[in-house]
Amino acid sequence: MDTNSSYRTPVTLLGLGDMGTALARAWLAAGHPLTVWNRTPGKAEPLVAEGARAVATPAEAVASAAGPVVLCLLDDASVGEALSGTELNGKDVVNLTTNTPAQARQRALWAEERGARFLDGGIMAVPPMIGRPETGGYVFYSGDHELFERHREALAVPAGVKFVGGEPGHAALHDVALLSAMTGMFAGITHAFALIAPEKDIDRARFATLLTEWLGAMAGAAHGIAAQLESGDYTEGVASNLAMMVTGNGTLLDTARGQSVDPRLLTPYMELMRRRVAQGHGDEGLAGTVSLLGGE
Numbered sequence: 001m002d003t004n005s006s007y008r009t010p011v012t013l014l015g016l017g018d019m020g021t022a023l024a025r026a027w028l029a030a031g032h033p034l035t036v037w038n039r040t041p042g043k044a045e046p047l048v049a050e051g052a053r054a055v056a057t058p059a060e061a062v063a064s065a066a067g068p069v070v071l072c073l074l075d076d077a078s079v080g081e082a083l084s085g086t087e088l089n090g091k092d093v094v095n096l097t098t099n100t101p102a103q104a105r106q107r108a109l110w111a112e113e114r115g116a117r118f119l120d121g122g123i124m125a126v127p128p129m130i131g132r133p134e135t136g137g138y139v140f141y142s143g144d145h146e147l148f149e150r151h152r153e154a155l156a157v158p159a160g161v162k163f164v165g166g167e168p169g170h171a172a173l174h175d176v177a178l179l180s181a182m183t184g185m186f187a188g189i190t191h192a193f194a195l196i197a198p199e200k201d202i203d204r205a206r207f208a209t210l211l212t213e214w215l216g217a218m219a220g221a222a223h224g225i226a227a228q229l230e231s232g233d234y235t236e237g238v239a240s241n242l243a244m245m246v247t248g249n250g251t252l253l254d255t256a257r258g259q260s261v262d263p264r265l266l267t268p269y270m271e272l273m274r275r276r277v278a279q280g281h282g283d284e285g286l287a288g289t290v291s292l293l294g295g296e
């Protein structure tokens with residue numbers, strides 16, 4: 001535990017891909033003693049030159065760990081592979097490998113059965129954002145809260161930290177939910193650029209600025225949807241109702257046709273809106289469409 005300004009928690013890191021290497025450099029720069037292991041040993045060499053200690057096997061790394069054992073590997077299968085044959089009893093395991101909520105819950109049980117404490121993390125940053133707080137990158141954590149608090153200072157070195165609950169799958173769920181929203185946003189951006197593609201006199205860079213400003217302004221609608229989902233009244237505070245939006249969708253589709261653009265990225269969501277209106281909920285906002293997707 002970091003208890004004074006001169007002591008730095010020793011960190012053990014398994015995985016030196018792009019993200020693992022960025023994490024390693026952030027801990028080294030902050031003065032944390034760092035032990036590293038990577039399946040391809042050559043990736044550890046530059047870090048050793050910068051002050052890390054490299055070990056030959058995950059078993060050796062875990063055995064010598066006096067602080068958190070952080071995993072940043074490709075996927076859950078590689079975590080299982082790396083940790084098989086290690087002695088985890090009494091160790092603090094922090095898994096930053098992207099996984100599903102079910103995999104995180106399963107991995108937490110697996111670690112617990114082996115006598116380890118377990119935290120799962122979901123990284124909301126790309127490697128160049130690591131160690132640069134001004135970029136706003138952070139990591140969701142869930143699982144053992146006491147473990148999170150014990151290592152909070154070390155964990156906060158590469159990026160900000162957000163603890164989202166004792167359920168080990170919740171960091172992965174938050175991570176995937178945000179990435180899913182991002183995917184929908186990219187689909188919208190793709191469609192918008194396709195619409196203007198034939199028009200050579202529209203400046204792409206200027207259009208990108210208009211897009212980011214508009215999406216930023218509209219993203220705040222998430223708060224209205226959250227309030228409606230909380231209250232159960234999907235008509236509460238509605239500024240643009242579904243009936244109006246479904247009518248407007250006709251204009252969006254006609255324009256796509258006019259520009260010879262395939263509307264496939266938009267139509268599944270438009271169909272959901274249409275179904276909700278057909279059920280007699282045209283006066284609602286977007287919260288009503290959430291229930292059509294299931295998950296409740």
Ligand code: FVH
Binds near residue numbers: 018096098
């Ligand atoms: N890079 C990014 O932009 C994203 C940002 C958000 C979070 N992700 C997740 O972070 C995990 C690691 O990502 P990465 O960028 O470091 O990935 P790679 O550069 O591909 O490195 C993969 C490492 O995993 C090792 N590895 C793969 N399979 C195994 C295995 N069976 N046993 C042991 N290690 C394995 C690989 O080793 P090597 O190929 O160098 O020998 C790398 O260390 C990931 O979950 C992202 O989704 C990154």
